[in-house]
Structures are given as structure tokens and as C-alpha cells.
Amino acid sequence: MLEFHVRRLQASGLPVYIATTTLPEDDIIEKHAGQLAIPCFRGSSDDVLSRYYGAAKQFGLKTIVRVTSDCPLIDGNLIRQGVAQFQAAANPRLYLSNGIVRTFPRGLDFEVFSFELLAEAQQHASTLSDREHVTPYIHQNRSGKVEFSHVTREPNVSRLRVTLDTPEDFALLKVLLEQYHADVLSGGQLVHLLEDHPELVALNADIEQKKYDFTK
Numbered sequence: 163m164l165e166f167h168v169r170r171l172q173a174s175g176l177p178v179y180i181a182t183t184t185l186p187e188d189d190i191i192e193k194h195a196g197q198l199a200i201p202c203f204r205g206s207s208d209d210v211l212s213r214y215y216g217a218a219k220q221f222g223l224k225t226i227v228r229v230t231s232d233c234p235l236i237d238g239n240l241i242r243q244g245v246a247q248f249q250a251a252a253n254p255r256l257y258l259s260n261g262i263v264r265t266f267p268r269g270l271d272f273e274v275f276s277f278e279l280l281a282e283a284q285q286h287a288s289t290l291s292d293r294e295h296v297t298p299y300i301h302q303n304r305s306g307k308v309e310f311s312h313v314t315r316e317p318n319v320s321r322l323r324v325t326l327d328t329p330e331d332f333a334l335l336k337v338l339l340e341q342y343h344a345d346v347l348s349g350g351q352l353v354h355l356l357e358d359h360p361e362l363v364a365l366n367a368d369i370e371q372k373k374y375d376f377t378k
Contacts, residue, residue, distance in 0.1 A: 163326060163335070164191070166234040166345050168198055173238030176227065176245060181217040183207035209293045215284040218277055225249070226280055228273040228296060232326045234335060237349030241272050244313050248274040253309060255279065257300050260313035267356075269325035270349050273297055279308065319353050323366050330366040337362060 182191040195202035205213030254276040261271040287299035338344035
């Protein structure tokens with residue numbers, strides 16, 4: 163799944179980095195990153211914000227696109243368009259995402275923000291949830307100085323799931339990859355495929371997305 167994820171990201175034409183943990187069980191992630199010629203940073207397993215900050219600082223990144231590895235069918239072309247929109251704004255206080263105002267399937271999520279905002283979060287974010295989920299300090303505008311741009315689509319298909327959180331999600335992804343070659347489909351084509359096959363949507367339709375308490 164990680165390899166599918168990386169290949170989909172590489173379709174954006176942007177550099178890809180893996181930020182994993184220092185836990186021994188993630189040695190295999192670092193090894194696989196080397197096999198894929200992907201730069202890899204290792205940091206805290208719990209303080210993921212510090213891991214992102216460390217990776218961005220080590221690799222000298224000015225613009226960060228945050229994606230999570232439970233999205234193996236993420237759309238690289240969609241990310242490229244989002245980054246182009248972010249760069250055209252030329253605003254280091256801008257946070258751009260398709261996940262705050264949710265209209266895309268869960269599993270195509272991405273966020274774009276500046277190193278300036280990431281460094282600010284690293285310095286000031288204090289709750290365990292802030293540190294674990296990386297961007298709440300930014301997207302909840304705790305500083306009061308963040309501007310927002312929401313990437314949306316019509317019609318709203320946020321009810322669809324192509325993420326990997328549960329066995330039911332894995333069952334759907336396995337069918338999509340093995341029977342429908344979903345790894346070469348665009349995000350739009352994935353949506354059309356799922357809409358044409360309600361029996362596929364039914365495989366994980368009963369999954370309720372986890373909700374997080376960002377106050378702790």
C-alpha cells in the first residue's frame with residue numbers, strides 16, 4: 163500500500179518524502195524508502211508534529227504538502243493543482259486543503275501550508291492532539307492569522323471512502339486494485355467507478371469515521 167501511495171504522489175511531479183518513526187518496527191519503512199529512492203526522515207511516534215517539522219527542516223522545504231499513508235489511491239494530479247493554486251497566492255499565511263470543507267472521497271485528502279505556519283505550530287501547539295495530528299493548531303486558526311482556501315468539487319461525494327482504516331476498507335481497496343486497476347485511475351475516474359458499482363461502495367459503507375478531540 164505504501165508503494166501504491168508513493169507512486170500516486172509521484173504523479174504530481176513534486177518531490178516525495180517519507181516521515182516515519184524511530185520505532186524498530188518501522189525499520190522496514192526506511193528500507194523500503196531506500197529501495198524506492200525516496201528520502202526518509204525518522205522521528206517521534208507520538209509527536210508527529212515534531213516529526214514533520216524535523217523532516218521539513220532537514221530537507222529545506224518551504225512549502226509542505228501533508229498527506230497520510232492511509233490514502234493509497236490519493237490523486238497526484240489533484241495535489242499538483244492544489245500546490246499551483248497555493249503558490250499563485252504567494253501567501254505564507256495561507257492554509258489550503260480539501261479536507262476542511264469536505265466534498266471529495268475520504269482517502270484523497272491533502273493539505274498545503276508554508277514552513278512558516280509549520281514552525282509556528284511546532285513552537286506553540288501544546289495539546290497531545292495538536293502534536294499527534296500535526297495541523298489542528300493551523301487549521302483551527304489558533305494564531306488568528308491564518309487565511310484559508312478550500313478545494314472543493316461538485317457534486318459532493320464525501321460519503322465515499324477509499325482510505326485504509328479498517329478491514330472493510332482493505333477489502334474494498336483490494337478489489338479496486340486487483341480487479342479494476344485503480345492505481346492508474348484518476349480521482350474522478352475512481353468516483354465514477356464507485357458510483358457505477360454500488361456493490362463496491364457497500365463493502366465499507368457502514369464505517370463511521372473516527373472523530374478526534376483536539377482539546378486534549
